[in-house]
Every structure is written in structure tokens, then in C-alpha cells.
Amino acid sequence: MLDGGERELSLREVFVQADAIRRLSGDVPTQDFALLRLLLAVLHDVLDGPQDTDEWAELWHSDDPFAGLPDYLDRHRQRFDLCHPTTPFFQVPGLTTGKDGVFPLNRLVADVPNGDPFFTTRFPGVQRLSFAEAARWLVHAHAFDTSGIKTGVLDDPRTTGGRAYPQGPAWAGNLGGVTVEGANLRETLLLNLIAPDSTQHNDLPTWRRPPDGPGTGDITHRPAGLRDLYTWQSRRVRLQADTDGVFGALLTYGDPLAPQNKHTVEPMTAWRRSRAQEKKHDAQLIYMPREHDPERAAWRGLAALLGADDRTAATAGGRPAEVLQPTLVHWLGRLENDGLLPDGKLVRLRTYGTVYGTQQSVVDEIVSDEVAMAVVLLDESDRQLTTCAVNAVSHAEEAVDVLGNLAHDLVVAAVANDKRRVQGDDKTVAEIARDQARDRAYGELDGQYRSWLAAIRPGGDPQELTATWQRAARREIVRLAEQLLTAAGERAWSGRMVQFKDGSERWVNTASAELRFRKQLNDALPYARPANTETGSDDSDA
Template identity: 55%
Template sequence: MPESHDVGRDAAPSFDLTTRPWVEVLRLDGTQDALSLREVFAQAARLRRLVGDLPTQEFALLRLLLAVAHDALEGPRDIEDWSDLWSDPECFAPVGAYLDAHRDRFDLLHTETPFFQTARLRTEKDEVFPLNRVVADVPNGEPFFSARLPTVERLSFAEAARWVVHAHAYDTSGIKTGVAGDDRVKGGKVYPLGVGWAGQLGGVFAEGRDLRETLLLNLVAADTTELTVRPGDLPAWRRPPNGPGGAERAPTGLRDLYTWQTRRLRLHHDADGVHGVVLGYGDPLSPRNQHVREPMTAWRRSPAQEKKLGASPIYLPREHDPARAAWRGLEALIADRSESSQGAEAAPYLRPRIFDWVARLATEGHLERGHLVRARTVGVVYGTQQSVVDEVVDDHVAMSVVLLHQRDRACAQQAMGAVRDADRAVLALGDLATNLARACGRDTEGPRATARDRAFGELERPYRLWLAGLTGHADPEEQRGHWRREVHCIVGRLGDLLIAEAGDTAWQGRTVELKKRTEWLNSALARLWFRRALDECLGHPHLPADQRPPGAEAAPAPTTS
């Protein structure tokens, strides 16, 4: 059956996103549903979260909802305004009238102002392209998390709407067919101008117990000093419709940034759905020093950019490493500026501004110390000059907001220190794997990497459980001691397994060249070094510091890597 009764062959085409179901959601009871924009806000307290065709789609749709909320509520103006919203079960009630007022701009098929599209966009040859230009799980015809092989022939209007939002956020770079009227076209093409804005970020947001909490936790007040908001900040649907091409400008604020039009796009459809697309570049946006505007990513200083441009500091988004679980990057989320800077020197890293905001809520008492949030991390790894999607990152770490408290840093210090404990213990295990491989006369890189990956995998669940319970204890430092003993036990056991697997060849050993001497290396010596390194970084698991056996406080064991 055709999806839309209001897309008839005689009637004006229409698919109203304010009233038609298109946003996929997960309810608190575990069932999945599709809702209109109006329904999402009306039912937010009964919804667990958004559900996207990809995790990146969820991130892009959340930012769209936040832009709607900021504009409909005209704020929050300050933290007191936010507190009123937090305590009001009907805080999103004004959104309904707002959507009515701007209904034409939320019509996916409107003839003059189609949602997030450019009316009458065309190429000089009037080409219409397959939908895998906008469906990220089929990058350039290659399968990726997809049941649609090898291409996408049709989309329902609901699916197409979600992918339109996603394309502006995460579309790949590369050479694109030029559209008529774009002065950047050379020889019928526009050369690479970068991926969609969210694709340049290591996306992060605070997730609450339900969608209502999630929206409010990420609804940053206009008086936040760390973010620049200029007068007249408007979302895309309250700006004049875009023509072909694009222009460089600075975002005016969060409403503008969350709906940034990085592409020019036009869907081709019939009464039953969407069958083609025209896609070109839109408004470019450099990530350089956008930390004063973009709250949903961590930032890193770029010495290379500072040297190139002769300016300092210059910050770029801190992208996610798909091989590094979110708990291992906790410090990037919770360390405040004073903990990552060195004196007057600008900090090498900045945590996401969204967690500066949650920190303010916790510090000023608008969130209880024990209130739990999940730090969700979402991002894309692009390949081949950013022209294809290689990997999608989606992870989370649950924590109490006390970890972000600006005047009570005890729990945060121990939580970050516990990650460093794990890193040092895993380094010791990697050295053991290296030494055992050399004792056998084998290559060292493979065994070292395998041992490290296995150890981090074994430590992930215990750390998450330990972190969840950290704030329930009066003495965080004592809990850190418990964590060190658990790490010592887990990594020590993995070390014993490595030694057993190395077998007789490693037990017999061989002569190897160390940095300053020659050594007869076998599994017994490798084990001695390993145990000494564990005791050095974690302490002996059973004895207080003043009763450790000889060597427990010695320098780290030599590595042969």
C-alpha cells in the first residue's frame, strides 16, 4: 500500500513531518514505534530514546529536536529558566503551537520550501541519482550494515526524511556532480569540500532515563559563558530557503549549528515514495576553533595548525577511536580545564561543552549528586579521502553527575585515576607478551596487540560496574584501592595464561639484545618483570604499601620492545 494518503496523483504532494509518523523511537516498555514531531515531544517522558537506521541518524535527529525545542521555548534563557522546565512535566507543551506556525517548512514534499531541501535543484543535464547518495549504509554502492544490496531503489517518505537529516550531518566528501547555479562548479563537478558537520565531530551527548530527560540535559541555557550565541540565532526552517551553492559564514548559535545545511538536496518522488535524489555541496564550515559554538564534541589543540597559521591556541574536534571503548576515554569527558592545563598554558584538551553544562547543573544543585546519566559517544570513521563510510562508533559510559561537580572533584579524580591504573596494567601485560615472543624468537607486534585487546575487553565490564557504584561510598580513594586489587587479579591471571600458552620454548629462552646489554630471556624472567611492573603501578594486591616484598617499589621492568 502507498504510505501516504495525502500524496495523491491529483492533489498537491505533501508529507507533513509535524503530523505524519517518521521518527523511530523506543518506548519505555521496549516496543518500537514511529511518531511525528508533535508526538515525539508530547510523549517524550514515555519514550526511552530515539532509534535510527544507524546510530549517527539518532545523533542527527536529536540535534534537530533540540533546535526545535530551543526555538519553540525561546531558551532556556538561564539556569533558573532551565530548572523551571526540568520541574514541569508539560515543559514541551509550547512545541505544538510552534510546529503549527512553521508547518509549511516541515513538509518534505512542499513545492517551494521542501524540508531541508532546495526546490527545483537540478544538474545542467537534469540527472537524477540513485538513493545510495544519501543512504549512508550503502556508501557508493558498497554494502555496509545493509539489507539493501547492491543499491537503494526506493524509500518510503518516512525513511527519506530521516536520511535527508542524516545527509546534512554525515554525508561523505569527494567529488560531487555540480548543480546548476553553483559558482563552485568546474567542468560539471565540485571538488571535495569536506564531510557533513557532525561527521567532523567525535559526537557526544548526555542521555537521561527517558527522552524528556535527554532533551533537557542537552538543552544548554543561552547565558552559558563558554558558548557564543549571537542575536538572531535561527534554525534552518526560519531562514530564507537556500538556493544552489553555498557560502562561508559563522553559525549564529545552537539553533543554526544543529540544523546547518552542509548540502543542497532535492528528492524525486511519486505517489508511493522516493526514487531518486539530486545532491550537491552546501554551506561549508571549518572545524577550527568552533569549540566556542559546538558543545557536542571534545576538543584537542593542534600544534600543526598553530604552526601553519601562526596562531595559538587552535582547537579541532577530538574524533573517536573505534578501537578505544568509551570508558577508556572518560577523562576527555569529565576532566575540567584546570585538570588538563599546565599553569598559564592553554589546555591541550577540552571536554565537551555539553558536559560543562551538566557540570554547572550539578554544581549549582539543579541535579542531585547521585543523578545518573549516560555519556553517549557517536561518530563516523571515513575512508579513502573521506569519500566512503568505513565504520560507525556508538558507545556509552554511565556515571553519576557528581563526577562533573566543579567543587567536589574527589570522585572524578579517582575515576580518571582508575582508567590510568588499567592503562598501566595493560601496558605491563603487553610488555610480557612482547618478552615471551622474543624468548621464543617470534614476531612481537601481533602478540602484544592481542594481549592488550584481550585485557581491555576483560576490564571493561568490571570498570563500568565499579564506576556505577563509586559515588555510593564515602571514601572514593578506598574504592580506588579495591579497583586496583581487581585489576591486579584480572591482569595477573591473563599474564599467567600467556606464560602457560608460551610453552617450553619460552621456558628454555634465548639470548636477546636489550637496549644496553645482552640478556638470557625466558618465561621465568619475563614473569618476574611482569609481576614487578604490576606491583609498581597497582600495589601488591594483599599487603599494605609498607609491607610489600622487596622489589615492589622498584623501577618498572625493562621492556624489549
């Protein structure tokens, strides 16, 4: 809540109190992503839109944009009933294996690691869930459930020997999810409420379709639109419950949805061209969702989120874009261009994702991050500030690489560069030192960049902003370099003759390593180069 508290609210209360809610706060971050899409599906269906930016603007300025929600929820009340005898919410009534038994809730709850239940507050497993918590995990399962062999159910033609064989993770598990967050949930819902380029007549949420049965439903020419997509039934589930809550869950595969070229439908992820998929499917052009790298903070991926692309090139016969921004970002750019959002308004781009392991049958990591920025950076008509922000990430990466080279050279100057086994790879001790220095540098620059980005405002001078960022980055990199130099030791100061991969030999010591570092840093951050530096020396930082 805006007052800092946390409350569990009903679906109706969420919309009624949207102005007082700061953000969703589920059991895991990916649950927030899944629940937001559920709320958006409800809102899209109530409004049957928005159809364009004009309709969106009316909602944005309305005193009560969610006025139609109570009546809508009353009309469809039974389809939102978690324990309804014939139409239970997001479930299949009568789903069975043909045998009685209780199915563990561990398969429904993503924060209980299969086989490794030690790093969880639910040790040794989940015995029972409240109805509200079970509802949240049910929505999450349809979005992020793992692949792997699952329980086979009766009347599902895919069942073989009592098993359902891998079909891939649930739909959102394929994505590098992106949403935009406003000052409260009301703003967040509206900012993510986009007008799609096209929608089929049968774009309906799952609660307005006939209840699913076991097996795959009729998914020809689907998803039909955002309402269909946001409530896609990737799984078939039946909760086992009594009057005190939920104590079991039968879960198996539902409707498959291949990720290839779904960029015209899915708005909440960036896309990358995949030549491997093009070769595999003998196709000219295939885009795949661009997943988040758990080792990279969100700001380091700004190029994929804000960088220029050309969505019309492929259809116009031009050269296809290698990367496509999320459609959501384009939508926000349209709102900004049309003057529907104030240039200085701050929003947060939030990222979500799941990293699966062992043939996508387990969850290894959950990715979640956010970056605050003014909406002027989303302006597609004047991209100077956007380009400045994206380029600043490249400048930081170059400077971090320079620090990594220094750490590498200092180790080479002191000891033989033997190899060691690190996380399944053979790396030399100097390469290990380089990786450690780079990781620390990114950690130190993280807060600096986020503060610099959030401070960009309309009318800012890109050159001055670049200089400000490069000076801040240089200070941090030089500070870390001085620590490395101080800790290098006498053997590095004395140095030794080193043979390089090209066959050349040269004497490497602390002095030569530092000289190389200063020159490379000047090249990486030219706007922060000291005024007295012409040949690579850098007395001002010494």
C-alpha cells in the same frame, strides 16, 4: 519505548510521548545524534532559551515542559513538509544539473558502502525509501555526509565541468560527538538543552530562514547560535519522490563550516589544541574537535570528557589548555553544582563519530558507545571522585601494558623475533603478541570498569574506590597472565640469550618474564599489591 518496543513517530508525537520514549533508535547510531540535535533546535526555538540555569530548572520541574510545541509546529508546518513544492524540508526546490535523470539513493544512505555493497542488508543498493526513512537520512546527510567529488548543479559557482569538488565532510563528521542520556527522552532533551554563553539575534533554525538556493548562502558571522548550528545546511539536496515514497536524491555541497576554534559555539565535542593548525594558519591558538578513536572504548577517553581544563586561561593571558571538555559537560557540572540535579542520579554519556577513509570520500567506521555514571562525577566544585574515575583508567592502561610486556617477553624467550606485515605495518612476532594480549585485556576489563564507575555514589571514599578497582583489575590481568604462562611451551621455559636494542644481552625465559611481570604489576596497581610483597615477588597470585 520504555516498554521495550520500537515505534516510528512523527515530530509532534516525539514531543508528546517523550515521557514514554526510552531513546532514539535510528538506522545507524550517528542518525540518533543528528536527530537529537534537530529536536533540540526545535525546542530551543520554541522556548527562546533557556537563558540560564533558573529557566532550565523551571523546565526540569514542569509538568509539561514541551507545552508550546504543537502550536509551534502548526505555525511552521509547511517548512517541515518533505515534499512541499516551494519550501521542502532541508532541501532546495528546483535543484538541478540541467539534465533529467534519477540520482541513486546510495549517496544519501550511509550504511551502503560505495563500491563494496556486500556487508549490507540493502544489497546491491537502495532502490526506494519511505518518506519517514528518507527524512531521517536527509537530516543525517546534512550532519555526516562524506566529502569527495559530487554532482555539480546549475547556478552554483563552485561547479566546474559538471562537478563539485571536495569541501570536506558535513559539520558533525568533524566531531567526536557527545550527548547525555537520561531515563527517558524527556530527560534526555532537557539535559542536552544548554544555555549558551552568548547568542546572536539572528540565531534561527533553517526553517525560519529564507529557503536556500544552489551554492553557498550568506554565512557571514554564522553560525549565530545553537539553533543555527544544529540545523546547519552542509549540503544542498533535492529528493526525487512519487506518491509511494522517495526513489532518488540529488546531493551536492552547501554551506561550508571550518572546524578551527568553533569551541565557543559547538557544545557536543571535546577539543584539542593543534599546533599543526597554528603553524599552517600562522595563528597563536587553534582548537580542533577531538575525534573518537574507534579502537578505544568510551571509558578509556574519560580524561578528555571529564578531566580538568581551564577555559579562561587563553583569554586571561595564562597558559592555554591543551584539551577542552565539551561545553555540554560543563553545563551539566553547573546544574550539579547548583543542586538542580540529585547527586546520585545516573546518566549516560553517549559518544558518536564517523571515521572517513580515502580522502574523506567514504565512511570506514561509525563509532558509538556509552558510559553510565552518577552526575556527582560532573561536579566541578569537588573533583575528588572525578579524579578517582579518570585515574582508574590510567591504572588500567598501565596494567594492560604490563600484560602486553609479558606476552612480548614469552615470545622472545621462545623464538627469533622476526618481522611480519600486519595491516600495512612491519611488526615483530613479539609485538603482534603484545597487541593481541592488550586487546584481550581491554575487552576483559571493559565490563569491570563500567560496573565500577556506575556504582560510584556521593560520599564515596576515593582511596577505597581506587583500591576496589585496582583489586578487580589485578584479578583479571593475573588471570590472563596465567593463561599466557601456561601456553608458553617448553622452548619459552628453557629460554634463550637475547640481544636488546641498547646492545645488552640477557637470558630470557618464562621465569624471568614472569618475575618482571609481577614487579611491574605491583608498580602499576599499588593499592592491590599483596601484603607479603616487598621486593616484587608475588606468591599470593602464583
